[in-house]
Amino acid sequence: MRHTLVAMVEDKPGVLNRMVSLFRRRRYNIESLAVGHSERPGISRMTLVVTGDDRVIDQVKKQLEKLVNVIEVVDVTGRAAVIRELALIRVKAPPARRGEITQIVDLFRARVVDVDHNSLMIEVTGPEEKVNGLITLLEPFGVEEVVRTGRVAMVRGAQAKEYKTTVFK
Amino acid sequence: MKLTGAEILWESLVREGVEVAFGVPGGAVIHITDALPRYPVRFVLTRHEQGAAHAADGYARATGKVGVCLATSGPGATNLVTGLATAYMDSVPLVAITGQVPTPVIGTDAFQETDITGSTLPVTKHNYLVTEVGDLAPTIREAFYLARTGRPGPVLVDIAKDVQAAREEFSYPEEVKLPGYREGYPVPEEALRKAAELIQKAQRPLILAGHGVILSGACAELRALAERADIPVATTLLGIGAIPGSHPLSLGMAGMHGTPQANRAIQACDLLFAVGMRFDDRVTGDPKAFAPGAAIVHLDIDPAEIGKNVRVDLPLLGDAKELLSALLPLVEPASRTGWWKEIDPWREEFDWEEPLRDQSHLRPQKVIHAIWQATEGRALVVSDVGQNQMWEAQYYRHERPTLITSGGLGTMGYSLPAAIGAQIGRPEELVWVVTGDGGLQMTVQELATVVQENLPIKIAVINNGYLGMVRQWQELFFSRNYAATPLSGPDFSRLASAYGIPGLTVRRPQEVEGAISRALEHRGPILIDFLVEKEENVFPMVAPGKSLSDMIFPAQARRKG
Numbered sequence: 001m002r003h004t005l006v007a008m009v010e011d012k013p014g015v016l017n018r019m020v021s022l023f024r025r026r027r028y029n030i031e032s033l034a035v036g037h038s039e040r041p042g043i044s045r046m047t048l049v050v051t052g053d054d055r056v057i058d059q060v061k062k063q064l065e066k067l068v069n070v071i072e073v074v075d076v077t078g079r080a081a082v083i084r085e086l087a088l089i090r091v092k093a094p095p096a097r098r099g100e101i102t103q104i105v106d107l108f109r110a111r112v113v114d115v116d117h118n119s120l121m122i123e124v125t126g127p128e129e130k131v132n133g134l135i136t137l138l139e140p141f142g143v144e145e146v147v148r149t150g151r152v153a154m155v156r157g158a159q160a161k162e163y164k165t166t167v168f169k
Numbered sequence: 170m171k172l173t174g175a176e177i178l179w180e181s182l183v184r185e186g187v188e189v190a191f192g193v194p195g196g197a198v199i200h201i202t203d204a205l206p207r208y209p210v211r212f213v214l215t216r217h218e219q220g221a222a223h224a225a226d227g228y229a230r231a232t233g234k235v236g237v238c239l240a241t242s243g244p245g246a247t248n249l250v251t252g253l254a255t256a257y258m259d260s261v262p263l264v265a266i267t268g269q270v271p272t273p274v275i276g277t278d279a280f281q282e283t284d285i286t287g288s289t290l291p292v293t294k295h296n297y298l299v300t301e302v303g304d305l306a307p308t309i310r311e312a313f314y315l316a317r318t319g320r321p322g323p324v325l326v327d328i329a330k331d332v333q334a335a336r337e338e339f340s341y342p343e344e345v346k347l348p349g350y351r352e353g354y355p356v357p358e359e360a361l362r363k364a365a366e367l368i369q370k371a372q373r374p375l376i377l378a379g380h381g382v383i384l385s386g387a388c389a390e391l392r393a394l395a396e397r398a399d400i401p402v403a404t405t406l407l408g409i410g411a412i413p414g415s416h417p418l419s420l421g422m423a424g425m426h427g428t429p430q431a432n433r434a435i436q437a438c439d440l441l442f443a444v445g446m447r448f449d450d451r452v453t454g455d456p457k458a459f460a461p462g463a464a465i466v467h468l469d470i471d472p473a474e475i476g477k478n479v480r481v482d483l484p485l486l487g488d489a490k491e492l493l494s495a496l497l498p499l500v501e502p503a504s505r506t507g508w509w510k511e512i513d514p515w516r517e518e519f520d521w522e523e524p525l526r527d528q529s530h531l532r533p534q535k536v537i538h539a540i541w542q543a544t545e546g547r548a549l550v551v552s553d554v555g556q557n558q559m560w561e562a563q564y565y566r567h568e569r570p571t572l573i574t575s576g577g578l579g580t581m582g583y584s585l586p587a588a589i590g591a592q593i594g595r596p597e598e599l600v601w602v603v604t605g606d607g608g609l610q611m612t613v614q615e616l617a618t619v620v621q622e623n624l625p626i627k628i629a630v631i632n633n634g635y636l637g638m639v640r641q642w643q644e645l646f647f648s649r650n651y652a653a654t655p656l657s658g659p660d661f662s663r664l665a666s667a668y669g670i671p672g673l674t675v676r677r678p679q680e681v682e683g684a685i686s687r688a689l690e691h692r693g694p695i696l697i698d699f700l701v702e703k704e705e706n707v708f709p710m711v712a713p714g715k716s717l718s719d720m721i722f723p724a725q726a727r728r729k730g
């Protein structure tokens with residue numbers, strides 16, 4: 001099963017290396033990993049999508065937490081959470097077909113962020129299924145380039161506080 | 170007053186209570202060795218950095234203190250890696266200091282540059298690269314704190330050469346700030362009550378004690394629990410001595426070369442209380458067939474060990490000494506005659522004495538047994554890896570935690586340098602090395618260190634002319650295809666003499682006792698080369714990946730071969 005883990009880590013040299021090395025060495029399967037600053041200086045936040053059975057996920061969480069620079073790992077799978085991914089898609093768009101493409105873009109509440117003679121660059125945010133859906137619809141026009149950030153997640157409302165250790169208070 | 174980075178390092182080490190460091194100097198640590206004579210630290214020059222790491226490891230296991238080793242950048246640092254991996258697998262507290270090329274050239278493939286923090290990532294508890302002299306003292310503080318707390322382990326600190334020369338005001342931090350690290354856990358009262366209940370209800374409980382019991386200093390508490398509730402105790406290889414070997418509750422070692430009573434009790438018990446051990450495959454055999462009828466209670470300091478290899482019904486997270494003390498008053502006294510009636514016949518299942526009765530061949534078991542008798546079980550024994558290690562575990566009965574060996578990594582060549590560290594840490598103890606002809610040849614140069622440091626270590630070479638343990642597998646599972654295992658070596662007693670250590674050679678069973686008493690009478694180091702039966706095997710045995718129920722005994726083995 002796919003699990004979404006949120007990890008709070010100290011912003012120290014090599015911390016990403018330590019985590020990735022752990023995944024490689026223990027043969028855990030990561031589908032995506034998104035890293036960025038958190039609301040706290042010196043602390044980065046990662047969202048990881050990992051596949052495995054319960055035993056594997058339990059191990060992934062514990063082995064990550066065993067790393068000295070990893071402060072906390074929370075499995076947000078099954079929690080009420082907002083899950084998003086951002087993608088940029090460049091699609092072939094000769095002037096004659098632009099109308100059709102922008103219609104699709106509007107339906108997905110996506111945006112055109114760059115235009116040139118033969119192509120459009122489209123920005124879309126949403127759960128992965130929405131991004132996948134848009135890409136599928138754009139494929140017949142000729143998708144030239146795609147970049148995706150990987151999943152980021154945040155637990156909704158009051159539940160969020162639960163997974164904040166004392167470090168964050 | 171400002172100190173140099175090198176001085177800050179030594180000041181910090183002294184504040185951490187370091188009295189001895191093992192290592193080999195070089196260009197990238199020359200500032201550090203230059204400052205050394207001004208500090209009250211004994212520096213032990215080993216002949217290879219692997220020896221330095223093992224010596225620091227042996228020192229740590231023998232004293233419970235953090236062992237320290239030092240190496241230069243590049244090859245010096247990479248030579249430490251086997252020693253760090255050995256310590257990591259066996260949860261031994263070490264701090265390794267390495268020099269690194271100067272900061273301006275890091276990343277340029279400079280002379281003797283290796284990415285040692287990258288290389289040791291998977292074999293250290295944590296590691297650091299210090300590129301600012303202001304970070305040095307806090308880093309050393311953290312390194313020692315991490316090495317010795319929680320589940321102990323090796324920590325490496327790589328210090329750029331220019332940092333060692335740079336000057337800075339010295340102040341040693343009191344506190345460490347490690348928001349992602351926990352050294353302990355609150356006592357799990359509720360879980361302890363459940364554990365006590367499980368012990369109460371069990372008909373056939375068994376304790377399986379590992380290295381964690383010894384590391385935590387919980388031998389007395391473990392024994393008290395076992396005695397109070399009349400629970401038999403089996404141990405892992407590294408748990409040997411957690412309960413006296415002669416204690417009536419002791420079943421000896423479990424696992425691949427464990428005793429029938431330990432392995433059968435695991436397979437028959439209805440409650441397995443595992444303390445400070447990690448269900449290594451050498452202990453469990455096939456994990457799916459392990460302890461099939463038992464509820465498993467697992468007490469360990471490392472949450473990642475719980476549920477890793479076997480299913481656990483009740484985890485007890487925390488320090489063994491603390492939790493066992495808290496558990497003890499919750500447990501009712503019991504007596505389990507029925508369970509003992511089952512167990513006692515298993516003690517008779519294997520004829521341990523057969524090799525001891527043999528008057529015509531020099532059997533390795535007899536050598537170990539004779540060392541045990543002559544030292545009255547009181548020596549600190551450092552064993553190597555292979556058959557010699559297993560015979561030591563089987564035929565030397567330890568009443569205290571006096572066995573030092575590489576369990577998790579199984580590092581050949583460990584014993585001699587580790588014994589150097591152990592003897593330096595415990596000068597009052599009688600230290601014996603039990604090693605193989607293969608293992609000794611991997612670190613034999615440390616005989617020079619023994620001499621230079623004047624250490625009265627007694628060395629028993631179980632010389633069978635083979636990489637014996639591998640040969641045994643070839644005999645039993647590969648139709649005696651002895652590929653790459655026949656092994657020549659020097660005349661070890663003459664080699665020892667060349668180093669300045671008296672050497673004896675023993676060829677016949679009748680000479681064993683005499684040679685051992687001569688070794689004990691001799692005040693300094695001495696080596697005895699025991700030319701033992703070449704194709705002796707270690708039994709009982711559970712074939713790799715098989716269930717603990719499938720023990721092989723000599724008769725079955727002969728039929729197979």
Ligand SMILES: Cc1ncc(C[n+]2csc(CCOP(=O)(O)OP(=O)(O)O)c2C)c(N)n1
Pocket residue numbers: 553554555556557558579580581582604605606607608609631633635636637638639
């Ligand atoms: C450094 C290292 N290399 C290889 C091995 C694999 N190995 C395990 S036991 C063994 C044979 C050991 O031979 P020896 O030291 O003579 O001891 P014996 O088994 O004969 O007592 C070998 C090669 C190992 N454990 N460690």
Ligand SMILES: [Mg+2]
Pocket residue numbers: 605606607631632633634635636637
């Ligand atoms: Mg041998």
